[in-house]
Amino acid sequence: MLTSLMALAAILLTTLVFLQWRMANPPAAEPVALVIPTVAKDTNFVNLWTAPSDWRLSRLAPQEQELVRYGRELIAHTADYLGPKGSVAHISNGMNCQNCHLNAGTQPWGNNYGAVQATYPKFRERSGTVENQVKRVNDCIQRSLNGCGLTPQATKCGGF
Numbered sequence: 255m256l257t258s259l260m261a262l263a264a265i266l267l268t269t270l271v272f273l274q275w276r277m278a279n280p281p282a283a284e285p286v287a288l289v290i291p292t293v294a295k296d297t298n299f300v301n302l303w304t305a306p307s308d309w310r311l312s313r314l315a316p317q318e319q320e321l322v323r324y325g326r327e328l329i330a331h332t333a334d335y336l337g338p339k340g341s342v343a344h345i346s347n348g349m350n351c352q353n354c355h356l357n358a359g360t361q362p363w364g365n366n367y368g369a370v371q372a373t374y375p376k377f378r379e380r381s382g383t384v385e386n387q388v389k390r391v392n393d394c395i396q397r398s399l400n401g402c403g404l405t406p407q408a409t410k411c412g413g414f
């Protein structure tokens with residue numbers, strides 16, 4: 255009888271000691287897997303042509319810089335220069351090239367001019383002939399802006 259009581263007390267004591275030790279040393283929390291949220295790349299905008307940044311203008315001769323700036327102006331605000339009340343000439347309607355060629359023709363997927371210099375002169379089915387850049391610009395002036403063409407020598411043409 256005494257032996258079993260002592261055994262019971264021993265078991266109780268051991269349990270108490272263990273519980274106290276457990277409270278003082280709680281089991282380490284399971285490591286939580288580190289989840290880094292990722293956003294899938296928009297593949298529509300990977301490896302696309304982007305327009306040269308403005309600082310690259312400084313590599314050009316002053317005259318060429320002027321021409322680039324003038325061209326950007328003409329494309330963005332065509333009507334101010336060539337429209338019905340244009341300051342340079344009245345040869346087109348009130349549209350700007352930028353209405354269709356976004357961000358002065360520099361916007362990815364915005365009908366930009368990224369491939370023009372590299373792909374013209376090229377054959378176009380509409381005219382059935384090989385067209386150069388001047389012809390192509392004039393095509394837009396005549397058809398999109400309902401205007402008359404520029405001569406290749408015109409500074410406006412160089413700008414475009």
Ligand code: HEC
Pocket residue numbers: 329332349350351352353354355365366367369370390391394395398399414
């Ligand atoms: C009403 C809309 C519209 C306006 C305004 C417009 N264009 Fe365009 N332009 C187009 C369309 C559409 C194309 C054909 C795009 C294609 O072939 O993918 C185009 C094509 C061109 C191209 C050839 C691009 C290439 O990669 O082959 C040039 C250069 C161009 N336009 C210049 C101009 C200039 C300069 C002006 C302003 C004087 C102008 N466009 C105004 C609609 C317009």
